[in-house]
Amino acid sequence: MTFTQMLTLSEAAPIVIDGGLGSAAEDRGIDLGHALWSAELIRRDPDTLLAVHSAFAHAGARILTTASYQATPTGFVEAGISVAEGNRIITDSVRVARSAAERRDVLTAGSVGPYGAALGDGAEYTGDYRLSSSEYTAFHRPRIAALAEAGADLLAIETQPRLDEIAAIIGLTDETGLPSWVTVTLQTGTDTNVPTLPDGSTLAELAEAAATSASVQAIGVNCVRPSLVTPALRELFRHTDLPLIAYPNSGEIYDANTLTWRDGAEAGVGSWPVAEWTRLGARIIGGCCRVRPEDIAVLTERTRA
Template sequence: MPDFPLATALAVGTVVLDGGLATQLEAQGHDLSSALWSARLLHDDPEAVVAAHAAFAASGAQVATTASYQVSVEGLAAAGLDATEARRLVVRSVHLAEQGAPEAWIAGSVGPYGAALADGSEYTGAYADEIGVDRLRRWHRPRMEWLAEAGADVLACETVPAAAEAEALLEEADMLGMPVWLSLTTVVDGDGIVRTRRGEPAGEVFAMARELDAVVAVGVNCTDPAAVGPSLAAAASSGKPLVAYPNSGEGWDAGTRRWTGTPGVDAAQVSAWLGAGARLVGGCCRVGPADTARIAAMIR
């Protein structure tokens, strides 16, 4: 781990994020088709997770994002594991990232409620209004606390599809006093307005972070590369450094649990993202170490 905070680095330059951890694990030959996705390997094959982190570190990534995106007490209970085991696996995710990328900042992945449902609802946010902010806070709290206690440098509250969930995560982060970044998954509508997957104006959601000292960056992930530029413009309303780590441009089919379309993250787009204020730059789903190396080369 660097001997200074991530926020300090962002104040003076750009930091390279890693890519899709599940993508790399699949490239290593692992089947991630279960409801637990890459979280299954925290239990079954931790060395595979270390190897995936190491692959991204070798490609130039300066941040290692933990394999805790899919972990929840409820999801693990459905797989026959209790809350004690859930905590152990979350803590293990931090230690495995440290082993694989000892020179990197460790970002504890805090995926949305929908990710634990494994039904694609993190790309709709359909659950957010019904569940509400208070319940979402209670649901996210244990994992955020465990990641902080395990020694993560920052929490990556990522692929957030709805305003209510963003509010819940920001309130929890503020209470915890832990550095976090908030990353929405967004779309651009026919009028050119950037919206959450739930349909709210994204600029209003990003603005929630303006007065919170714990928030080191806001931006987008698991978003089509073409939507990154407009999304960063909307995120500028927060006054925070910006984060951008889109997916490959493919789409996720929740029914068949497969990616469809043609991959296409073009590292040449990175300069435009930097010009828009991005200071944390990398990739998400279907973005592997080779893509990270190209992004790092563009930045450096």
């Protein structure tokens, strides 16, 4: 089944995707304090990575994202990894995910994180950087090319804070001919009735950029508080006919000073307003940080109800 075919079937019930790859790995005792983050698993412990992917697939995820979110030239240089070895790591991220996916007729999405993720300072949530279009292209091209050549079914352009960077990435994905989705992070501390990207761009502008692409088949949000999903979907629904996608964090709060998570004021996955998100056009729903396989199993049951 292709991503396009899966989207067509999602008119009856939303597609459930996986959750937080890093969180599930850490639950298995894996230390991800590395410049490559979860991509380090590809080199050091592919069996654990396979087990994590398989757990999400067993829980009902129909799409698995690869561990390539932070597999970037910057991270490879910091880890002393050559260009050839870096390409092999990206290729292996697809191979491992496909090994789990093929057991359950599941698709594999090649994860493409933002430039800000490679900075290691939370810039994917602030958008506090700016490159030229050619610089963005040079940064993202090797990973996107490697993901496409390795056989990813689609590309997940995710956790994006800047519209200018999204435009550059879309140009590259159009070159591959692979379908893709684009999901963004949102500013915090602003009027949640009309959320915006961290760089100040509007969701209407995101929809307009996606409309110029031959590859983008869904847009939405990820790695945000669950309470931001409904206003974001409502705004996107006003500006696009594309299927929408939402995979927020668990609702827990990350303390950057202690490097730990704590319970937040927001309810867990079982209380997410999935029916409302679906009415607002969400055809793909899953989780990001701190959303584990057991949470995806809950989402799977709720979407089948």
